[in-house]
Amino acid sequence: MLLNSFLKTSYPFMQGGMAQIATGRFAAAVSNAGALGIIAAGGKTAEQLRAEIHTLRSLSDKPFGVNIMLMAPDIENIAAVVAEEQVPVITTGAGSPTAFIEQWKNAGSKVIPVIPSVALALRMEKYGADAVVAEGTESGGHVGELTTMALVPQVVDAVDIPVIAAGGIASGRQLCAAFAFGAIGAQMGTALLVSEECPIHENYKQMLLAAKDTATTVTGRAKGAPVRIIKNKMARTYLKLEQETTDRAAFEELTLGSLRKAVFDGDEDGGSFMAGQVAGQLKEIEPLSAIFARLMEQYEQTREGLPVL
Numbered sequence: 001m002l003l004n005s006f007l008k009t010s011y012p013f014m015q016g017g018m019a020q021i022a023t024g025r026f027a028a029a030v031s032n033a034g035a036l037g038i039i040a041a042g043g044k045t046a047e048q049l050r051a052e053i054h055t056l057r058s059l060s061d062k063p064f065g066v067n068i069m070l071m072a073p074d075i076e077n078i079a080a081v082v083a084e085e086q087v088p089v090i091t092t093g094a095g096s097p098t099a100f101i102e103q104w105k106n107a108g109s110k111v112i113p114v115i116p117s118v119a120l121a122l123r124m125e126k127y128g129a130d131a132v133v134a135e136g137t138e139s140g141g142h143v144g145e146l147t148t149m150a151l152v153p154q155v156v157d158a159v160d161i162p163v164i165a166a167g168g169i170a171s172g173r174q175l176c177a178a179f180a181f182g183a184i185g186a187q188m189g190t191a192l193l194v195s196e197e198c199p200i201h202e203n204y205k206q207m208l209l210a211a212k213d214t215a216t217t218v219t220g221r222a223k224g225a226p227v228r229i230i231k232n233k234m235a236r237t238y239l240k241l242e243q244e245t246t247d248r249a250a251f252e253e254l255t256l257g258s259l260r261k262a263v264f265d266g267d268e269d270g271g272s273f274m275a276g277q278v279a280g281q282l283k284e285i286e287p288l289s290a291i292f293a294r295l296m297e298q299y300e301q302t303r304e305g306l307p308v309l
């Protein structure tokens with residue numbers, strides 16, 4: 001079964017979490033354009049999250065999801081809100097959601113943890129996850145070690161639940177590769193940052209359009225909180241800071257704080273501009289509908305052009 005049948009969307013795409021960026025309004029736009037829009041709970045209080053869910057429901061009657069950032073300090077209350085609101089799809093990141101899966105499934109949600117390894121995929125399957133997103137280190141934000149190319153086929157071989165590919169997907173060719181790896185569809189984040197609908201500061205969009213293939217770096221690897229961001233003054237400061245700070249929570253707060261500077265203020269020196277390695281591919285700002293239509297067209301062309309051996 002492909003992701004569009006699994007999620008009841010038009011396209012086999014879902015949106016990545018994207019803390020501070022993916023509001024109810026943005027997620028509604030993604031869902032209305034035919035993919036699965038996802039509200040990011042990261043950086044929000046439980047009641048702020050509830051308000052975003054209500055905003056989305058006032059703007060779209062399509063399926064949607066909420067992404068739960070598991071390092072959040074108020075995680076118990078956030079987990080309770082998505083259960084109370086009977087959110088159709090719940091994705092999780094930056095940790096293991098095993099403590100919440102049963103609660104969410106009892107509320108009728110599909111639970112789709114985002115994982116960076118086979119071991120975590122197997123654990124999620126055992127605890128009742130409906131599918132997993134296997135996310136390669138090409139992604140923006142909090143990342144694992146393995147590339148999408150190495151990770152996705154190994155996860156597909158290891159589990160019996162559906163696998164969605166993420167990390168390094170922003171074109172129809174990459175979507176085609178995701179299917180070749182055995183995934184049922186793709187999760188995308190970075191590719192959607194340059195949509196007209198995406199509510200990030202204009203400077204953030206311009207940095208993405210100017211980015212080259214090598215524009216991103218990973219901060220925090222040594223401290224167990226690796227985060228891929230665009231190389232700027234902030235990134236260089238971080239790489240230095242992580243040698244001095246050991247407190248993971250302090251690091252997360254700093255990251256989310258500087259993420260706000262990027263998203264809302266467009267602070268090119270002080271902001272933490274999370275982006276995946278596909279940033280170098282992004283060439284223009286388009287409506288979401290045009291991004292999705294282009295991906296499908298490129299996918300068809302790629303498929304037809306594959307060599308028959």
Ligand code: TUI
Nearest residue numbers: 019042093094095096114115116141142143144252255
């Ligand atoms: O979660 C993401 N991407 C994110 S979360 C985020 S907000 C944040 N910012 C700074 C510091 C921390 C969080 C920005 N981008 N992607 C999914 C993902 N999950 N990638 C890696 C993981 C992951 C890591 C460890 C999943 C599970 C895990 O489990 C460890 C364990 O065994 O508990």
